[in-house]
Amino acid sequence: MQEAGSKEVTEAQIAVHWKEEEFVNPPTKFIAQANMADPSIFERFKEENFPECYREYADMLSWDSYWHTTLDTSNPPFWRWFVGGKLNASYNCVDRHLAKYRNKAAIIWVPEPENEADEVITYQELYARVNEFALVLKEFAGLKKGSRITFHLPMIPSLPISMLSAARLGIIHNEVFGGFSAKACAERMEDSKSYVLVTCDGYYRNGQLIDKKADADITVEEAKKLGINVEKVLVWRRYPGRYLSKSEMVEGRDYFIDYLMKKFRGKRVPPLSMDAEDPLFLMYTSGSTGRPKGCQHRTGGYLAYVAGTSKYVQDIHPEDVYWCFADIGWITGHSYIVYGPLAVAATTVMYEGVPMFPDAGRPWRIAERLGVNIFHTAPTTLRMLRKSGPMEPGKYGYHFKCMTTVGEPIEPEVWKWYYNIVGKGEAAITDTWWQTENGGFLCSTVPALLPMKPGSAGPGMPGIYPVIYDEEGKEVKAGLGKAGNICIRNPWPGMMQTIWGDHERFVRQYYSKYCKDVASKDWHAWPYFAGDGAVQASDGYYRILGRVDDVIKVAGHRLGTKELENAALTTEAISEAAAIALVDELRGHVPVIYASVKPSYTPSREIELEVIANIAKELGPIAKPKAVYLVPDLPKTRSGKIMRRVLASISNSEDYGDLTTLANPDIVETIRKMVQGDKGPTKK
Ligand code: WTA
Numbered sequence: 001m002q003e004a005g006s007k008e009v010t011e012a013q014i015a016v017h018w019k020e021e022e023f024v025n026p027p028t029k030f031i032a033q034a035n036m037a038d039p040s041i042f043e044r045f046k047e048e049n050f051p052e053c054y055r056e057y058a059d060m061l062s063w064d065s066y067w068h069t070t071l072d073t074s075n076p077p078f079w080r081w082f083v084g085g086k087l088n089a090s091y092n093c094v095d096r097h098l099a100k101y102r103n104k105a106a107i108i109w110v111p112e113p114e115n116e117a118d119e120v121i122t123y124q125e126l127y128a129r130v131n132e133f134a135l136v137l138k139e140f141a142g143l144k145k146g147s148r149i150t151f152h153l154p155m156i157p158s159l160p161i162s163m164l165s166a167a168r169l170g171i172i173h174n175e176v177f178g179g180f181s182a183k184a185c186a187e188r189m190e191d192s193k194s195y196v197l198v199t200c201d202g203y204y205r206n207g208q209l210i211d212k213k214a215d216a217d218i219t220v221e222e223a224k225k226l227g228i229n230v231e232k233v234l235v236w237r238r239y240p241g242r243y244l245s246k247s248e249m250v251e252g253r254d255y256f257i258d259y260l261m262k263k264f265r266g267k268r269v270p271p272l273s274m275d276a277e278d279p280l281f282l283m284y285t286s287g288s289t290g291r292p293k294g295c296q297h298r299t300g301g302y303l304a305y306v307a308g309t310s311k312y313v314q315d316i317h318p319e320d321v322y323w324c325f326a327d328i329g330w331i332t333g334h335s336y337i338v339y340g341p342l343a344v345a346a347t348t349v350m351y352e353g354v355p356m357f358p359d360a361g362r363p364w365r366i367a368e369r370l371g372v373n374i375f376h377t378a379p380t381t382l383r384m385l386r387k388s389g390p391m392e393p394g395k396y397g398y399h400f401k402c403m404t405t406v407g408e409p410i411e412p413e414v415w416k417w418y419y420n421i422v423g424k425g426e427a428a429i430t431d432t433w434w435q436t437e438n439g440g441f442l443c444s445t446v447p448a449l450l451p452m453k454p455g456s457a458g459p460g461m462p463g464i465y466p467v468i469y470d471e472e473g474k475e476v477k478a479g480l481g482k483a484g485n486i487c488i489r490n491p492w493p494g495m496m497q498t499i500w501g502d503h504e505r506f507v508r509q510y511y512s513k514y515c516k517d518v519a520s521k522d523w524h525a526w527p528y529f530a531g532d533g534a535v536q537a538s539d540g541y542y543r544i545l546g547r548v549d550d551v552i553k554v555a556g557h558r559l560g561t562k563e564l565e566n567a568a569l570t571t572e573a574i575s576e577a578a579a580i581a582l583v584d585e586l587r588g589h590v591p592v593i594y595a596s597v598k599p600s601y602t603p604s605r606e607i608e609l610e611v612i613a614n615i616a617k618e619l620g621p622i623a624k625p626k627a628v629y630l631v632p633d634l635p636k637t638r639s640g641k642i643m644r645r646v647l648a649s650i651s652n653s654e655d656y657g658d659l660t661t662l663a664n665p666d667i668v669e670t671i672r673k674m675v676q677g678d679k680g681p682t683k684k
Helices: 010-016 028-033 040-044 052-058 089-093 095-101 123-140 158-168 182-192 212-225 257-262 300-312 331-343 362-370 379-388 412-422 503-510 561-568 605-619 644-651 666-676
Strands: 069-072 080-083 105-110 119-122 148-151 172-175 196-200 202-205 208-211 232-236 254-256 279-285 293-298 321-324 347-351 374-377 402-406 428-432 466-469 484-488 528-536 542-547 551-554 557-560 574-584 588-597 627-630
Touching: 052 069, 052 300, 080 300, 089 095, 089 158, 089 300, 089 331, 095 123, 105 123, 105 362, 119 123, 123 158, 123 257, 148 158, 148 182, 158 172, 158 279, 158 331, 172 182, 182 212, 182 279, 182 293, 182 605, 196 212, 202 212, 208 212, 212 232, 232 257, 254 257, 279 331, 293 300, 300 331, 321 331, 321 362, 331 347, 347 362, 379 412, 379 588, 402 412, 412 428, 466 528, 503 528, 542 551, 551 561, 551 574, 551 588, 557 561, 561 574, 561 588, 561 605, 574 605, 574 644, 588 605, 588 644, 605 627, 627 666, 644 666
Parallel strands: 105 347, 148 172, 148 196, 172 279, 196 232, 232 254, 321 347, 321 374, 374 402, 402 428, 588 627
Antiparallel strands: 069 080, 105 119, 202 208, 279 293, 466 484, 484 528, 528 542, 551 557, 574 588
């Protein structure tokens, strides 16, 4: 946790002691067909050839005009990529594939109810729908280049269609993850000054029909409180012509998109030629303060980076059936369900629901039926499937050639299950480390060229030069078994441009910590601070240990402890709150809240439940704490800082170490007894 500095990264220290696993070689059958099996790639992308090496990715795209400067470093750390180049992301993901792949499936959507038919959208059909909806945005909603639009959409095909329609006209989209609350959506609308909300009537999740339009009504109300008048709510219907929601449509504000699109049936709107540096989308994510930050991604660099990595790491060929089992409301979905795969003419599979509906065989039935041969998902999904149906994959006749994992460290045991049981020993695995801020993979093996190592992400990607620094900025060398803060020494095209509306925070958050010279215009002076702890083995592979700041990863999703605490404090009875991460077998971590009540209140189960309900309301169901402890006082330093680290150690039954800096050390034992009962003090 932040206040204690890197020396207190307890989890990191535990993970450092994992034993190094043996290398596993990729299958020869995979190597024989891989897009990138030529080791000279490492030569081409080495530092001497930077930044021009990135031409290789940018050349995978179709440019309206070619760029004159690959990397402009004149305003550090606001790097500019492919300056002077012009292109359109929607054109690159749709139009340009028509000549060759018109009748090929672009998107295959699998509804959660198993008796419902899949929806297969060819490139031609995608082209038609994207044009028609783009016209709705332009002609009906009056949006234009640079306008922001907010989507609060679940995993239905209308989501990628909405993204590509906005991108066609340079409208900056801002998709809010479906598991976030209406209020969280309103806050993101306010921050991005967005006046049009795109939602849907309903969708299925875990067998339940969720009323999404009802959420939109709350978003509009909440946005109003923040000074945003939502002018239009555009509603996709899951079954065109049939309305699933109980919420009434408000005249003059709410419109059915299928109805609006009829007017533009068969009409086309040309893709707008965008500067490479024009923003493509915003994606909000949690950081160490209460306010989520809008990561602003650029058009040219981002698209080049996701296309390049989709081709070389995910090994997508147009004839593959590729399934990234993640949510588009997460950066993984933006980069590796929509933009990357479609840029390389993939068939990308989308699934509406949860992994285990109706049982742990579901993903493997989908894979078998659709002939999926590339599979990408998060450790949390794998842990769940492994627990409920460890032998299920063997019952289905699919064959994966490669698989990837993302979002959290994967335990070697889970990795081995992934490799042997899910992959049937036939697939190469890449463990891809990166972040919302980064656009695409930072550390990973290139699957046909390097062996895999369970639990390790691998070396930096071609063109990415990582380094580990200690708190003082001294390099922590490979092979020492010591953890430090992983940084990237160089700029790369997928990196976000800035935090929407807050350039100063962008610099402070990612660059101030290790900047060597603020006056320097040389990129070497500006390492990117990722906020993760890592250790590098002597073979050069990095093992990522988890966040070093106040961010908790819950089932792969990022939540800020400050956001959780602010949400807990909306409870009338609560005077102070601290959020910590409890290690969880399936979800990686789950939040736990420690709080004290105001003097006029007595702790009660009702107050605990109220805290849980308020967190769900403020942030969304994903953020619900596993437990709330109403304690007499929180452990604090003499300067009044809450020692979350001590609370985390109590919850996780770890040794809480030195308490001498606390102003109220006695409270620790009281809290420990409340949480752990009457056994003696915890030791590891
Ligand atoms: C963690 C997700 C270990 C890390 C793309 C990072 C990982 C945070 C891995 C970003 C991995 C992501 N191994 N940890 N392969 N991939 N992480 O922004 O802590 O949702 O900082 O982006 O996830 O989460 P975000």
